[in-house]
Amino acid sequence: MLDRLDLFGTGFAADPYPALAALRHTAPVHHDPGTGLWLVSRYVDVRRVLLEPGTYVPDNAQRAVAPLPMSALRALARAGFTLPPALADNGGSTHAGLRRLVMRFFSSERVSAAMPVIEETARELAADIRDRFSAGATCDLAADYARPLPCQVMMRLLGIKGISADKLLKWSDAALELFYGRPPAERQTYLAELVGDFHRWLSDQVAGAAPEDGLVGALRNHRLPGGELLDRATAVAVCFFVFIAGQSTTGQLISTVLRRVAADPQAWSRAATEDAFASAWVEETLRREPPVTTWRRIAAREVELSGVRLPAGAHLLLMLMGTGSDPDVFTEPEQLCPSRENVRHHLSFGAGRHRCPGALLARTEAAVALRTAAHLLPDAVLMEDEPPPMLGLLSFRAPLRVPVRRMGASEPQQSR
Template identity: 65%
Template sequence: MHKTDDTANVPEAFTALDLFGEPFALDPYPTLDALRQSSPVHHDPVTNLWLVSRYRDVRAVLLDPRTFHPDNAQQVAAPLTRRALLTLARARFTLPPALANNGGPTHRGLRALVTRFLDAHQVAAAVPLIDRTAEQLALDVREKIMVGAQCDLVKDFARVLPCRVLMELLGIRGVAPNALADWSDAALELFWGHPTPERQLHLVDQAIAFHAWLSAQVDGPATEGSLIAALRRHRLPDGTLLDPATAVSVCFFVFVAGHSTTGQLIATTLRRALEDGQAWRRATSEPGFAERWSDEVLRREPSVTSWRRTTTRDTTIGEVPVPAGAQLLLLLMSTGSDPEIFAEPEQLCPYRTNVRQHLSFGAGRHRCPGALLARTETARALRAAAYALPHLTLALDDTPPMLNLLSFRSPKRLLVQLG
């Protein structure tokens, strides 16, 4: 029989579970494995979240949008201080339901609009841009190393590539890529992190600046063919034009998801290839290997580690009764290591036949619309870096600190040197 939220019947490790703690960030797998085996639908009293860790249960939730709504997907993971909330209110910071947090009738049209900018045709057309950008960034990294400068693959490569590509695809002009990247990362930490009160105020200022810039773009002249131009023409199911606040919310989510999470995936993929050694070499010598390696990293160690849902009625998940209004945390990272689906899940097997069966991009009507772009950028980033820097190694004396937000995880830095 599966365990419920009665902590007396739950393994002792779960009663002290800290989803924001450093031990969980450094190595979440023992905890995820134990949850999946002993308490696959587990109520965490600290966060009041129901942790769903088994593949079949997570998939069932994702494919049932009537029982499990996405309304809480972008709620702050940790309470904000009164001062932070007042600062946001004075700035009229608001993010109406748009994409990931939209369970209403407007979602379908907005998703279709965004998908047009990220579909297979657009991604194929963007491949030369991705390759040029990745190759130039890799050459810049090599130059830095050759003159003896310290080089961080996260800051100098993984974080920059998806930002530049996304700006081109969506027709974004008039802002420095680094500024967009900083705003995007700050928004991610504010909504999904556990920042101190002092840190909250810094992040709030960044989020407000990002929101103000997006609002100005939505209100001002738009480049023809850009995402913002399309949003300004978009009509809702009742025939009315999309309101500016929701247009800003769409852009806000697209930038955060399209830049930050892809950069994190690239960073993790590069790290694992460098640690393996042979994978770094095979990325350039073996056709298709970079794509297969990226897919395996995505299965085992996705940058989006979890996602949230809320129950609309009393229900059961995997035989466990869950009340209406319950806040669910779907542990996507755990599902990629579920031995019911993936044999020897702890091993990175680039030729695993069912690798695409993972849930790292979600499933159903809210599956990530930028999945193909993220996969393409990651594989081509790996190939470009390995080609330009065949003898690259991780700095031996550096253990990368990990980004540990509620739903996002990746190395914060990757210091490298020539071996």
């Protein structure tokens, strides 16, 4: 199986679990010739790497995994595109201060204060779907609900105006595909044009008159360890990372949660009324099927993992998704069990100094999205008997469609 492994293939995107299990059992540190990366798949090894930032540095975390053609590089250059180390790819002295700044905007107090906005946005989007759903139409909860919800919440919380949520989502998705996909050269150039437009817009936001108490204003006034003000390029890089994580990856999580719960009518019914149950389903989905499936590191010196010697400079791919199914940590990992006691031990948000700063907001948005959809769209049933088309990038995975219809509106559908 491992000699045929294609991390970008549709087969792996549809069902990665057999390959992830084979990696854990037979080759926990495996060199993948297709990417040149060392795949690290056991929970204990991945956690060790994440918790030793001096030995395993994040410098490659946001580099393009496929070489960009000259036409794409020119498109980025015309936009003045540059992403200095800021958050996920920053192992230097500036990281701690930037992380503290960003964390202020994702604190438990801020998330609690944002609950009315999250709930109102979810109700509005679900209400727009409800009439079609009640009339018996098939509705796509991924496109019409899961994906726009976190983007619209972010826009409301940050006071973003003068641009559509659809455009922000298009830019964010383009960045993920360009840097974490393997598209053909012509599409890379198209994506680079979109990413260039995104970068120009972010640069204008940083240079403009953003409120001083907002994220952009805080970045503009942030001072580095030496006392100098943060440069504009790094401020843009922080926004680039935060905007994408706050839109695309959270939308991917919500799509996956909705698809899993909609496949179980009893769970769908409980999610409508039981807050704790909805939150537990989100957590169990994060363990088993997270939107961020892998992350990268570089060995700063020669190291040994699971008996394999890796040279200094080795590029590692941490199989986050596989660690959530490691039987040494999770009993019967293939079963979705919302009552699992150690579910929060998963590594889907990372660990240590680079743990996702927006984890609480993502969890909250996903739980609210599930509760609201289950309440306003009762009797929903998943309409697919086959695996759905999947987003299959190196580090991101989610169903591209979540089609549901009201039970009884047509032929009764059997849940899976």
